Amino acid sequence: MTAALRIEGLKLDFYGVHVLRGVDLVVPEGSFTGLIGPNGAGKSTLFNAVSGLYRPKGGKVSLGVAETTGQPPEKLVAAGLVRSFQLARGFPKLSVFQHLMLYGADQPGENLLAGLFGSQAAKRREEALAERAHMVARRLRLDHVLDNAVTALSGGQKKLVEIGRALMADPKVLLLDEPMAGVNPTLADQIAEHLTALNRDGLTICLIEHDMALIKRLCHPVIVMAEGQTLMQGTFDEVASDLRVQEAYLGRRH
Amino acid sequence: MLSYLIFTLTLCGIYALLALSLNLIWGGVGLVNLGLAGFFAVGAYASAITTGAGAPVIIGWGAALVVGAAVGLIVTFATLRLRDDYLAIVTLGFAEVIRLVALNERWLTNGSDGLSGIKAPLKAELGLQGFSLFYLGLVTLVVLVVWALLSRLDLSPYGRAMKAIREDQQLASFAGKRVLRFKLQAFAVSAAIAALSGALYAHFQSYVSPDHFQPLITIYIFLAVTAGGVGRPSGAVFGAYLVVIFLEATRFATEWVPGLQPVQIAAMREMMIGLALILVLHLKPQGIMPERIPKAPEPAAP
Numbered sequence: 185m186t187a188a189l190r191i192e193g194l195k196l197d198f199y200g201v202h203v204l205r206g207v208d209l210v211v212p213e214g215s216f217t218g219l220i221g222p223n224g225a226g227k228s229t230l231f232n233a234v235s236g237l238y239r240p241k242g243g244k245v246s247l248g249v250a251e252t253t254g255q256p257p258e259k260l261v262a263a264g265l266v267r268s269f270q271l272a273r274g275f276p277k278l279s280v281f282q283h284l285m286l287y288g289a290d291q292p293g294e295n296l297l298a299g300l301f302g303s304q305a306a307k308r309r310e311e312a313l314a315e316r317a318h319m320v321a322r323r324l325r326l327d328h329v330l331d332n333a334v335t336a337l338s339g340g341q342k343k344l345v346e347i348g349r350a351l352m353a354d355p356k357v358l359l360l361d362e363p364m365a366g367v368n369p370t371l372a373d374q375i376a377e378h379l380t381a382l383n384r385d386g387l388t389i390c391l392i393e394h395d396m397a398l399i400k401r402l403c404h405p406v407i408v409m410a411e412g413q414t415l416m417q418g419t420f421d422e423v424a425s426d427l428r429v430q431e432a433y434l435g436r437r438h
Numbered sequence: 439m440l441s442y443l444i445f446t447l448t449l450c451g452i453y454a455l456l457a458l459s460l461n462l463i464w465g466g467v468g469l470v471n472l473g474l475a476g477f478f479a480v481g482a483y484a485s486a487i488t489t490g491a492g493a494p495v496i497i498g499w500g501a502a503l504v505v506g507a508a509v510g511l512i513v514t515f516a517t518l519r520l521r522d523d524y525l526a527i528v529t530l531g532f533a534e535v536i537r538l539v540a541l542n543e544r545w546l547t548n549g550s551d552g553l554s555g556i557k558a559p560l561k562a563e564l565g566l567q568g569f570s571l572f573y574l575g576l577v578t579l580v581v582l583v584v585w586a587l588l589s590r591l592d593l594s595p596y597g598r599a600m601k602a603i604r605e606d607q608q609l610a611s612f613a614g615k616r617v618l619r620f621k622l623q624a625f626a627v628s629a630a631i632a633a634l635s636g637a638l639y640a641h642f643q644s645y646v647s648p649d650h651f652q653p654l655i656t657i658y659i660f661l662a663v664t665a666g667g668v669g670r671p672s673g674a675v676f677g678a679y680l681v682v683i684f685l686e687a688t689r690f691a692t693e694w695v696p697g698l699q700p701v702q703i704a705a706m707r708e709m710m711i712g713l714a715l716i717l718v719l720h721l722k723p724q725g726i727m728p729e730r731i732p733k734a735p736e737p738a739a740p
Contacts, residue, residue: 235612236611236612237608237612256611257611257612257614258611258612258614258615258616258617261612261613261614262614266612267612269609273606273609274606274609275601275602275605275606275609275610276605277601277605277669277729277731278598278601278602278605278731279731279732279734281733281734282598282731282732285595285598286598286599286602286610286613286615287613287614289614291595293594293595293596294595294596294599294615295596296596296623296627298594298596299590299591299594299595299596299597300587300588300590300591300594301587301590302590302594306594306595310595314734314735314737315737317734318734318737322737327737330734331731331733331734333731349613353613353614
């Protein structure tokens with residue numbers, strides 16, 4: 185089993201409050217890994233420290249064989265690590281289509297001179313990306329809202345845009361922070377199906393989620409975090425029957 | 439009257455360039471640059487000094503572009519960590535520093551006496567009227583070229599990335615964009631355009647002094663871009679022509695009001711400008727030519 189993402193002894197504190205106290209975990213290549221844990225366990229902070237939003241205070245993050253600890257987001261995206269946010273974020277004045285196109289990598293048109301004077305390479309790349317954007321939009325059933333500003337979308341559609349634009353970046357590893365939270369059950373099922381299909385096509389996914397039924401259906405392995413550390417890792421059934429996990433969620437028995 | 443009209447239209451073009459410059463940096467990557475008058479002054483003095491030393495006018499304009507871009511880069515590096523209000527304050531300070539340098543470094547700028555006798559290209563050959571017309575054509579041509587280039591940029595992938603940075607620079611970095619590179623480039627190009635505008639102004643007036651570069655110019659340009667539509671080069675150009683023509687028109691409108699002292703007339707003009715801005719923003723909050731979201735191209739048949 186090779187690791188798509190390896191985290192060793194990752195530490196992070198905010199003004200002395202230790203949020204990550206040495207997290208060790210491995211997301212195996214091609215896996216659909218679930219990351220669970222009670223609120224405040226440090227799951228989102230872990231994503232933030234891995235994806236370049238925060239600089240970890242200690243420990244090591246490796247993407248494949250390359251160490252990427254503390255690299256800025258744009259470098260990590262170029263290396264294939266793409267993330268979504270728990271609260272769907274977007275650029276208010278850009279359309280859904282522009283969001284998708286923006287995440288397309290290797291656009292030579294993002295060079296100042298190419299932008300000012302035009303370039304054939306940029307035009308060709310733009311056409312290729314547009315085709316891909318249409319494909320992603322069809323897949324996520326966003327094709328009828330492509331020209332809408334993201335602010336005009338429903339909460340569920342915003343979540344779909346989060347996933348769609350992450351896919352446009354051609355990730356190797358996708359970190360998803362509660363992509364189904366606040367989404368109606370039918371749409372959540374659809375998102376789950378899309379993710380499973382993507383995973384089958386070879387995409388490594390690491391998913392934070394609180395819906396245990398979903399985790400059970402989608403994820404293997406399941407990693408449990410509590411109080412800034414990894415508690416255990418295993419199949420859903422192993423994790424669910426573990427006493428430490430139950431205590432972390434429900435409190436200790438007296 | 440004709441020469442007054444030509445003068446006004448030339449001034450329109452010079453303001454339009456400033457508005458394009460501001461729109462690139464403010465409507466593009468979202469940096470509030472209140473130092474526009476400073477870059478304007480840098481360009482004017484750069485060209486006046488180089489041509490004063492004997493260089494041809496075209497070299498002077500080239501120098502304005504280069505010095506403007508360089509100063510733009512310095513200001514961006516100095517303000518990397520500042521955003522919004524703080525950036526605005528520092529850039530406002532920058533413009534004042536430029537003005538004070540121009541006022542005090544007499545060996546370079548001749549202080550408050552200003553630099554006079556700045557070369558007017560082809561003036562001897564064309565005569566006064568001919569020169570004014572030629573210069574109007576030249577300035578208008580420069581406006582058209584810069585407007586065309588920036589409009590193309592606006593719709594390019596580069597423009598898309600800039601606007602993403604304007605909306606949320608952190609999220610843009612998670613889209614893989616190198617935010618700093620975009621900001622530096624946009625600021626440098628924007629500063630160069632403002633400087634070019636200054637150079638055109640210097641050779642048009644054939645005289646510059648620190649008094650010409652008051653912060654009020656920056657405010658007028660903000661007015662122009664806001665009224666025209668932030669984030670759209672056509673809007674900026676339109677807004678600039680509108681503001682200059684409106685400013686000049688108030689000159690005549692106030693003549694019709696009887697019994698006013700000159701001071702009151704000046705105040706009345708300011709009031710009319712304020713009223714016009716309020717009206718525009720009330721009726722068209724996004725400006726007269728609002729930013730457009732480009733439509734997605736039709737998908738190829740599946």
